Amino acid sequence: GAVVSQHPSWVICKSGTSVKIECRSLDFQATTMFWYRQFPKQSLMLMATSNEGSKATYEQGVEKDKFLINHASLTLSTLTVTSAHPEDSSFYICSAKGQYEQYFGPGTRLTVT
Amino acid sequence: QKEVEQNSGPLSVPEGAIASLNCTYSDRVSQSFFWYRQYSGKSPELIMSIYSNGDKEDGRFTAQLNKASQYVSLLIRDSQPSDSATYLCAVRIAGGTSYGKLTFGQGTILTVHP
Numbered sequence: 001g002a003v004v005s006q007h008p009s010w011v012i013c014k015s016g017t018s019v020k021i022e023c024r025s026l027d028f029q030a031t032t033m034f035w036y037r038q039f040p041k042q043s044l045m046l047m048a049t050s051n052e053g054s055k056a057t058y059e060q061g062v063e064k065d066k067f068l069i070n071h072a073s074l075t076l077s078t079l080t081v082t083s084a085h086p087e088d089s090s091f092y093i094c095s096a097k098g099q100y101e102q103y104f105g106p107g108t109r110l111t112v113t
Numbered sequence: 114q115k116e117v118e119q120n121s122g123p124l125s126v127p128e129g130a131i132a133s134l135n136c137t138y139s140d141r142v143s144q145s146f147f148w149y150r151q152y153s154g155k156s157p158e159l160i161m162s163i164y165s166n167g168d169k170e171d172g173r174f175t176a177q178l179n180k181a182s183q184y185v186s187l188l189i190r191d192s193q194p195s196d197s198a199t200y201l202c203a204v205r206i207a208g209g210t211s212y213g214k215l216t217f218g219q220g221t222i223l224t225v226h227p
Contacts, residue, residue, distance in 0.1 A: 102159070104157045106156050
């Protein structure tokens with residue numbers, strides 16, 4: 001299957017700071033990327049859909065000013081968690097859509113202290 | 114009614130048995146169907162995709178789709194302890210403004226015991 005990378009794989013930050021997470025499709029071009037969040041023992045929650053060159057589409061209840069998404073190229077999307085708080089601590093997973101199938105990155109575990 | 118429903122389990126099968134995982138969906142215009150495996154603490158891994166009615170086999174895995182019944186299943190033959198994971202059913206609706214986003218079921222926890 002296709003390869004999607006994420007960086008960093010884990011990050012610890014202090015409350016009030018911002019954290020940027022990168023998602024790259026390594027061997028295919030992804031016009032659409034998705035950002036998910038997953039809390040322990042819960043299912044995936046879609047946060048936003050990112051299309052190359054256009055503004056991201058956020059799911060209901062997700063603050064677009066807090067979770068900034070940029071999809072500058074066909075292989076790179078970034079998620080910036082601004083003014084992070086402990087309740088933002090979670091497992092953030094990106095996913096890139098190829099022609100038919102969707103592949104997930106390995107995830108970024110964010111801990112806000 | 115949830116858009117994609119799975120029995121959360123846990124489903125426990127002995128090593129070597131067939132594990133049968135089921136999924137129903139509510140939207141008749143759904144066109145693409147996927148099964149992902151997620152180990153604890155890891156991200157989902159695509160294991161099967163199916164687009165047309167019938168069976169699709171890949172190694173020990175067989176996906177079955179019945180659009181009339183709005184039902185998709187995954188069979189795992191010769192189950193191994195390494196198959197123990199949460200299996201996520203995902204459905205994509207074509208067209209519209211959804212940009213092809215997937216709708217996931219809540220996942221079925223499978224445990225294969227030696």
